[in-house]
Amino acid sequence: MLRRVLYIDLTRGESWVEEKDDLFEEWLGGTGVATQLLLKEAPAGVDPLSPDAPIIFSIGPLSTMFPAMTKTVAQFKSPLTGELGECYAGGRLAMAMRFAGHESIVIKGRAERPCYISIENDNVKIREATSIWGIGAGRVGVILRDVEKGVGRRSIIRIGPAGERMVRYAAVIVDTYRHFGRLGLGAVFGSKNLKAIVISGTEDVSIPDSKRYREVYNRIYRMVVQTDAMEKYHDLGTPINVNVLNQLKGLPTRNFQSSSFAEAENISGERLAEEYLFRRVSCAHCPIGCIHIAMLKTAFTPHHEFEVRRVSYDYEPIYSLGSNLGVTTAEGVLELIDACERLGLDAMSTGVVLSWATEAYEKDLITPQETLGVPLQWNNVKGYIKAMENIVAAPNDFYAALARGVEFAASRYGGTDFAMALGGNEVSGYHTGPASIVGQLVGVRHSHLDNAGYSIDQTAAKKQLDPSSMVDQIIREDDSRSVFNSLVGCLFARGVYTDENIIDALGSVGITKSREELTELGRKIFLEKYRFKSREGFDLSKARIPRRFFETVSTLGRIDPETVEKMIALYKERRGWA
Amino acid sequence: MQILLRSFGNLRRIIGSELHLEMCEGSLLRDLLLSLPGHERLLDGLKIRDDVYVLVNGRSVTDINTALKDGDEIAIVPAIIGG
Numbered sequence: 001m002l003r004r005v006l007y008i009d010l011t012r013g014e015s016w017v018e019e020k021d022d023l024f025e026e027w028l029g030g031t032g033v034a035t036q037l038l039l040k041e042a043p044a045g046v047d048p049l050s051p052d053a054p055i056i057f058s059i060g061p062l063s064t065m066f067p068a069m070t071k072t073v074a075q076f077k078s079p080l081t082g083e084l085g086e087c088y089a090g091g092r093l094a095m096a097m098r099f100a101g102h103e104s105i106v107i108k109g110r111a112e113r114p115c116y117i118s119i120e121n122d123n124v125k126i127r128e129a130t131s132i133w134g135i136g137a138g139r140v141g142v143i144l145r146d147v148e149k150g151v152g153r154r155s156i157i158r159i160g161p162a163g164e165r166m167v168r169y170a171a172v173i174v175d176t177y178r179h180f181g182r183l184g185l186g187a188v189f190g191s192k193n194l195k196a197i198v199i200s201g202t203e204d205v206s207i208p209d210s211k212r213y214r215e216v217y218n219r220i221y222r223m224v225v226q227t228d229a230m231e232k233y234h235d236l237g238t239p240i241n242v243n244v245l246n247q248l249k250g251l252p253t254r255n256f257q258s259s260s261f262a263e264a265e266n267i268s269g270e271r272l273a274e275e276y277l278f279r280r281v282s283c284a285h286c287p288i289g290c291i292h293i294a295m296l297k298t299a300f301t302p303h304h305e306f307e308v309r310r311v312s313y314d315y316e317p318i319y320s321l322g323s324n325l326g327v328t329t330a331e332g333v334l335e336l337i338d339a340c341e342r343l344g345l346d347a348m349s350t351g352v353v354l355s356w357a358t359e360a361y362e363k364d365l366i367t368p369q370e371t372l373g374v375p376l377q378w379n380n381v382k383g384y385i386k387a388m389e390n391i392v393a394a395p396n397d398f399y400a401a402l403a404r405g406v407e408f409a410a411s412r413y414g415g416t417d418f419a420m421a422l423g424g425n426e427v428s429g430y431h432t433g434p435a436s437i438v439g440q441l442v443g444v445r446h447s448h449l450d451n452a453g454y455s456i457d458q459t460a461a462k463k464q465l466d467p468s469s470m471v472d473q474i475i476r477e478d479d480s481r482s483v484f485n486s487l488v489g490c491l492f493a494r495g496v497y498t499d500e501n502i503i504d505a506l507g508s509v510g511i512t513k514s515r516e517e518l519t520e521l522g523r524k525i526f527l528e529k530y531r532f533k534s535r536e537g538f539d540l541s542k543a544r545i546p547r548r549f550f551e552t553v554s555t556l557g558r559i560d561p562e563t564v565e566k567m568i569a570l571y572k573e574r575r576g577w578a
Numbered sequence: 579m580q581i582l583l584r585s586f587g588n589l590r591r592i593i594g595s596e597l598h599l600e601m602c603e604g605s606l607l608r609d610l611l612l613s614l615p616g617h618e619r620l621l622d623g624l625k626i627r628d629d630v631y632v633l634v635n636g637r638s639v640t641d642i643n644t645a646l647k648d649g650d651e652i653a654i655v656p657a658i659i660g661g
Contacts, residue, residue, distance in 0.1 A: 232659050235588050240659060243586040247633055247655045270590060315660065430658075449661045458658050461631065461638050491661030 005037070006102040008117060008124055010192055011051055011109030015124035017102070024103065028511075029060035031086065032486035032525045033104055034075040035532065038084075041106055044535055048077040048085070048184075049166060049191035051110035057097065058105075060487040064098040065205065066217060066505050067224045068493035070283035072097065072174075073485060078183040079191075080168040080349070080405050081424035083536040084529055085183040086445045089157075090283035090291075090490060091175030093199070096155035100201030109192065116158075116196040118148060121203065129195040136160050136342045137173040140196055150200025158196035159186045160344020162392045166190045167403040169349035169426070173341065177281060177291050177312040181346040183425060183445060213508040220505065223496045225287050233290040233492045234280060238315035239269030241429075242323070248461065250432040250454075250555040253323045254378055255355035256420055256548045259431045259555070263328040267318055272330055278310075283490070290492060296334040311338045319429025320351025325358065326378030339385045343392050349405060352426035353391070354384055356406045360415045370398035407544075417547040422446050423538065431549070433457030433556035435470045438567045441543055442474065444529040449491060451477035461555055467563055471570040479522035486525065540572065579603055579648035581610065587656040589630075592616035601646060607632065608642035610652065620654065629657040 003024040008015045020033075027033045034056045041054040055076050062069040072093045078085030097105070100121055107117070111126065114133040118125045132140050137160040144156050155175055162170035163186030170186025171179045180186075189195070207213045224230055232240065245251035246264035253261040265271060276294035283291070293310050300307040311334045321327065321336040340347045354376070360366045361376040372395065375383040387402075394400040401409045406426055410419030420427045422437065423446030430436045432454045439453020440446050448454055451474045459465060465473075484494055487502065497505075499515050506513050513521075550561050572578045581601050585593040593614055601610060611620055611632070620630050624642060632639050633653040634646075646652075 232588060232656075238660055240587040240656065244631075244655050244658055247586060247653045248631065248638075248658075249636075250658075268586075270587070270595075432658075452660070454658060454660070462628070462640055494661075 004102050005104040005106060006100075006119070006122075006124070008105065008107045008126075009109045010107065010111040010115065010126065010194065013126050017122055020104075024061070027525065028483070028486040028521060029063075029103055030058050030486040030488035031073045031075070031482065032521065034058040034073050034086075035525060035528045037104060037106055038075045038077075039528065039532055041108065042077055042532075046077060048079040048082065048188060051108070051192065053077050053188060053191070055107040055185070055188055055192075056104060057093075058488065059094045059097050059103055060489070061509060061511055062487050062489070062505055063094045064285050065509060067221050068230075068286045068288065068490045068496070069487060070094055070286045070490050071488040073488050074172070074180045074185050076185055076188050077536060079166070079187045080184040081446070081538075083424075083533045083538040084444055085185065085188070086529075087180045087182045087185060088485070088488070089172070089174040089178045089180045090286075091155060091178035092284040093155040093157060093174055094488065095284035096150075096153065096199040096201065098201075098205065099153050099203055100199050101203035107192065107194070111193040114193050114195055116144070116198065117194065119197065119199040119201075120150060121201045132195055133164060134161060137344045138176070138341065141173070141176055144196060144198055148198045150198070153202070154198060154200030156196060156198050159189045159194075160342065162344040163187055163190040164195070165392055165394065165403075167345060167392055168405050169346040169353075170344055171340075171346045173344060177293065178283070179346075181348065182447060184346075186344055186346075207508070208510040209508065216501075216504045216508040220496060220501055221287070223501075224493065229495050230288050230290075230492060234288050236269040236273050237290050237292045239272055239292070239313060239318055241315040242268040242318055243270060245430065245432075245555075248432070248458070248555045249553055250430055250457075251323050252319060252420075252429050252431050254326045255324060255359045255418055256431060256552050257359070259552055261323040264323065266328055267322045267330050267333050269315075272313060276330055276334065286490065288492070294330075294334055296331065296338060298335075309338055311341070313337060316429055317347035317351070320348045320355075320426075321384075324351050324355045324429070325384060327381060328379055332379070332381040335381050336384055339388050343388055345388060345391070348428065349426040350388060350391070352420050353402050353406045353409065354387060356410060356415060356419050357387070357402060359418055360410075360413055363415065365414045366398065370396065372396065372399075416544070420546055420548060422545065423543055428454075430454035430457075431552060431554045433460060433554050434467070434559050434563050434567055435460070435474065437545060437549055437559065437564055438471070438571065439474050439477075441545065441568065442540060442571050443478070444526065444533065449481075451481065457554075457556055467567045468570055471567050471574060474571065475574060478526050479519070482522040482525035482529075483518050486521070540568070540577070579605070579646070581646060582651045583610070583654070584652070585654040589616075589619065589654055589656055592619060593654060605646050606642065607634070607639065607644040607646060607652075610646065611642060631655040631657070
């Protein structure tokens with residue numbers, strides 16, 4: 001097993017590899033290892049956009065060797081929240097890192113001029129990128145595919161103009177259809193004058209007991225493809241949630257002013273699949289095909305024919321750029337997702353920022369002079385695209401404020417009661433109940449994926465769950481996901497990777513872990529992440545909860561602020577922080 | 579009595595998106611569910627499956643012996659999916 005960390009210093013133009021057996025032995029891989037590297041490499045209190053702030057990528061011990069072990073974790077100090085930055089992407093990156101022989105990559109420093117990094121095994125070149133600076137992420141991928149080696153075994157990750165201009169929620173686009181979307185990794189790339197990374201390799205992976213490996217592999221593969229455990233992700237995919245949440249009164253609409261949307265059917269997974277879906281693709285080494293690609297056909301120019309754009313869609317962008325902006329057509333939503341891709345913006349944060357701005361504009365907190373005449377109105381797709389371009393170009397203080405996220409913008413212009421962020425991160429698309437709010441608030445990256453609080457609320461819609469058992473479930477998910485994210489598997493497959501299957505899979509590649517050891521490791525990794533968060537200033541006691549959450553009916557009815565406060569107090573008590 | 583039934587997500591392919599059903603007076607929710615094609619995707623014995631939600635006039639119902647009445651609107655919804 002390769003347990004190597006590739007270090008790249010952009011200031012000095014140097015790279016080197018270090019063997020880190022002890023690190024991987026103790027922290028398994030993925031997020032466990034990345035957290036340790038971040039704690040070590042990021043100086044306390046570092047400016048997230050300074051040369052001293054590192055970027056860490058990590059894969060896990062099962063990456064590319066088992067189905068759906070497809071993700072790579074990125075860690076950094078978030079320029080959006082000022083504390084832990086962490087996000088995950090699929091595509092081909094985990095495979096390419098495995099082939100290149102690096103389980104982790106640490107990037108530090110700042111290049112003097114725009115650059116991209118080309119990695120082929122241990123051979124690292126820092127190349128001039130002035131000619132591709134300012135170009136959209138899609139086009140950059142096309143150019144680098146032509147000039148770089150490694151066809152079929154490589155990954156190309158890159159930023160768009162939003163990253164170059166350090167919009168605090170700029171994304172990194174991974175192999176066209178996947179993203180390190182959240183918390184501003186794209187801005188950190190931009191701060192380092194780093195436009196892209198191309199990585200490929202030819203390393204082999206040795207398996208200590210190939211017979212055992214094949215047995216375990218086949219068992220897990222069968223569970224993935226022959227049971228209904230993952231079928232739903234292939235079929236309609238997560239956009240199924242649009243109609244589901246709309247029926248359950250949990251679909252955030254017009255900046256959470258409502259939890260159901262009269263036009264939900266028009267932007268639903270069912271409608272998209274019937275009228276726009278033209279293919280599904282998979283990440284490398286996943287048999288599912290959950291990435292849904294729509295064909296968006298638009299008039300090219302007058303007297304010419306049509307332009308066809310391929311737009312990948314998931315539930316979260318449909319919520320943030322669809323129902324939450326009152327957009328009533330699938331074309332409108334796809335146009336907005338496509339604009340985010342072109343500019344290199346995180347779709348979730350962008351949608352929440354624009355929904356706050358729309359409501360603030362309605363309430364006269366913002367003037368037409370500040371919007372530069374751009375009509376910020378629900379369902380005005382063209383206006384929203386112009387506003388996105390202005391967020392990136394930052395022609396005045398207002399758009400510069402929007403580029404710093406909804407928390408910052410509301411602190412300048414007012415409207416904090418409806419600035420929908422938790423822990424400084426724009427919220428996800430579930431107005432399901434108290435577990436969703438508490439889960440995102442206490443989660444290490446303030447994401448619904450930290451502990452799936454929405455799922456706990458959904459269970460509570462059927463059977464009584466008291467705040468105490470909700471908190472216990474959040475803690476269990478926090479910790480168990482810390483282990484799964486150290487393997488860096490796709491969370492869609494977490495039902496397949498039971499404790500037993502994880503232990504067997506690790507055993508088949510020569511890593512012996514007991515259930516108790518994994519449970520303890522999950523708890524330790526979680527606490528290590530909180531060590532970083534606390535060190536950088538996050539204080540759960542001071543975290544703001546927008547009042548809007550308590551004003552709008554949710555799946556579980558009106559949410560009582562006292563219930564949420566009680567759950568946070570219980571959470572702190574059970575973590576030993578009270 | 580007339581019942582309007584809507585289904586969503588993957589269930590739509592089996593049940594249909596919108597059905598106008600004529601039911602006998604005194605019918606229970608179980609009678610309706612058992613009459614649907616693919617009802618094994620909805621019921622686990624005589625309980626609604628954990629991954630299915632049945633809403634009667636917008637309210638989640640778990641008791642399949644719930645009495646139906648003329649004009650009821652029923653939604654059959656799969657569970658939220660995600661990471």
